[in-house]
Amino acid sequence: MGSHNESVPTLRWGVIGTGLISSWFTKDITASRKNPRATHIIQAIGSSSLSKGNAFVSQHLPTLDPAPTVYSDYQSVYNDPAVDIVYIGTPHALHKQHCLDAIAAGKHILCEKAFTLNATEAREVLAAAAEKNVFIMEAMWLRFRPLVTSLRKVLYEEKLIGDVRRVFCDFGLDMNISSLPDSSRLKDPAMGAGSLLDIGVYALTWGLLTLESPESIPSEKPRIIATQTLRNGIDVASSFILTYSATGRQGILTSTVEVRTPVTFLRIEGTEGYILVEGVGASAPRSYTVYPKINPAAETVEGKKYEFEVEGSGFYFEADAVAENIARDEKENEVMPHGETLRVLEILDEIRRQGGARFPQEG
Ligand SMILES: NC(=O)c1ccc[n+]([C@@H]2O[C@H](COP(=O)([O-])OP(=O)(O)OC[C@H]3O[C@@H](n4cnc5c(N)ncnc54)[C@H](OP(=O)(O)O)[C@@H]3O)[C@@H](O)[C@H]2O)c1
Structure with a gap:
């Protein structure tokens, strides 16, 4: 499974679901770029209907x-011998079953x-894998x-900026939830709807990446204080504080x-300065600017911007890393290991x- 084409590995993808993220991911990993670390082939698409799948292509x-x-259907993708790896782009609530089905087919x-x-569902999936x-x-x-790699080097x-003391991260999107059809995954608690799993997971990830030095991961467990605003069973806002006792x-x-x-x-x-990170959203950072410690007497502050x-x-950064893992016959990636998930x-x-947010599947 997976192969080497000249000097870079080739990976043949089977895509499950033809929604927004599958369109972004497949377009991005197949676009031409300079010095790719891997070759990505979209081998198969699995959709709820042939017409939807064909329209996607x-x-x-x-x-x-x-x-x-x-x-x-999705099972035909899992069964396709020409597919090396399955990319799951369905709503979160379906990930467990889609992962288990793909694993059962050896993908x-x-x-x-x-x-x-x-976490209970994740343990089941990781054990099956x-x-x-x-x-x-x-x-x-x-x-x-x-x-992210550059920022962590600058920090640690x-x-x-000396010793990191505090981090503020916000991921907010104006999704106009009430205008969406009831079938939208963003509205339906049974599909895992809510800000936390959709975008709060990025705010959390930034917290972990910036508050924890490379040596501390994953031994330091933060204490958590959280609050959520719930509307029609989904969290429209989540705020949480991580505190590291050490x-x-x-x-x-x-x-x-x-x-x-x-x-x-x-x-x-x-203790010696601060950093602002900029981007269209917390999932797509574009630059960061490093500022010295604030001097209340100074009229202007010069920061150094890294773009x-x-x-x-x-998306190809993660896809290339996966292709390299699979070419080396590895079962886990060191940047996003199972324990961290x-x-x-x-x-x-x-x-x-x-x-207070609960999914119907949790009883
Ligand atoms: N990494 C990122 O930046 C990013 C961005 C957006 C979303 N995501 C993640 O990707 C996943 C999908 O999000 P999305 O925004 O792409 O969702 P979406 O546009 O609603 O697409 C989800 C697709 O899953 C399939 N599906 C199967 N059963 C479904 C059901 N009962 N309800 C709805 N869809 C169903 C459908 O494809 P078929 O009809 O073709 O089978 C649908 O088009 C989520 O877990 C989300 O968190 C990641």
């Missing part, structure tokens, strides 16, 4: 040659975030961005589907326990 992947095989998996509804000896990873693409190797660091992290966050969505404060323009959307879901579970 003609709308989003019209130039692929050969064109992907389109199936009117590797890249599964969108939130990986599952809760281990049993079948297949690769599996949560598609938390943010962690693979060069900006170069220590440009260092005393705090992260104030928020998500909402009611208003959009301004471009500067993240502030990291240290990270990416080709396309940047579980830890994230355990924290999300605790936020929901305190905030």
Whole structure:
């Protein structure tokens, strides 16, 4: 499974679901770019109907040659011997079953975030993957961005802002939920709807990435205080504080589907300065600016800006990493390891326990 073409590995993808994220992901990983680390082939598409699958290909992947095989069900993708890895782009509540089905067919998996509804489901999926000896990873693409690697180096190797003390991160999108049809996954608690699993998971990820030094992961377990605003059974806003007892660091992290966050969505404060991170949203950072310690007497403050323009959307960073893992016959990725996926879901579970959001599947 997976192969080497000249110097870079080739991976043949089977895509499950033809919604928004599947369109972004497939377009991005098949677009031409400079010095790709892997070759990605969209081998098959699984959709609830053939017409929807064909429309997806003609709308989003019209130039692929050969064109992907389109199936009117998901099982045919799992069964296709030409598919190396299954990309799961369905609503979170369906990830568990779709992962289990793909694993049963012996396929590797890249599964969108939130990986599952809760940590219990994730444990079941990860155990099944281990049993079948297949690769599996949560598609938390943010962690693979060069900006994140650079920022962590600035924080914990170069220590440009001294000792990190506090982090404020917000991911808000104005989703106008009430205008959506009842069938929308963003409205339906049975599909895992709510700001926390959809976008709060990014705010949490930023908190973990910026408050924890490379040595501390994953041994330091933060204490959590959380609150949620619930409307029609879904959390329209979640706010949570992570406190690390060993260092005393705090992260104030928020998500909402009611208003959009301004471009500067993240502030990291240290003893010797602070950093502002900018982007169209917390999932797509574009730059960060490092400022010295605030001098109340100074009239202007000069910051140093680090910009990270990416080709396309940047989904290929995670896809390339997965192709390399599979070419090396690895079952887990070091940037998004299984233990971290579980830890994230355990924290999300605790936020929901305190905030009150429950999914119908949880009783
Ligand atoms: N990484 C990112 O930046 C990012 C961005 C957006 C979303 N996501 C994640 O990707 C997943 C899908 O989100 P999306 O925005 O792409 O959703 P979406 O546009 O609603 O698409 C989901 C697709 O899943 C399939 N599906 C199967 N059963 C379904 C059901 N009962 N209800 C709705 N859809 C069903 C449908 O495809 P077929 O009819 O073709 O089978 C549908 O088009 C979520 O877990 C979300 O968190 C990630």
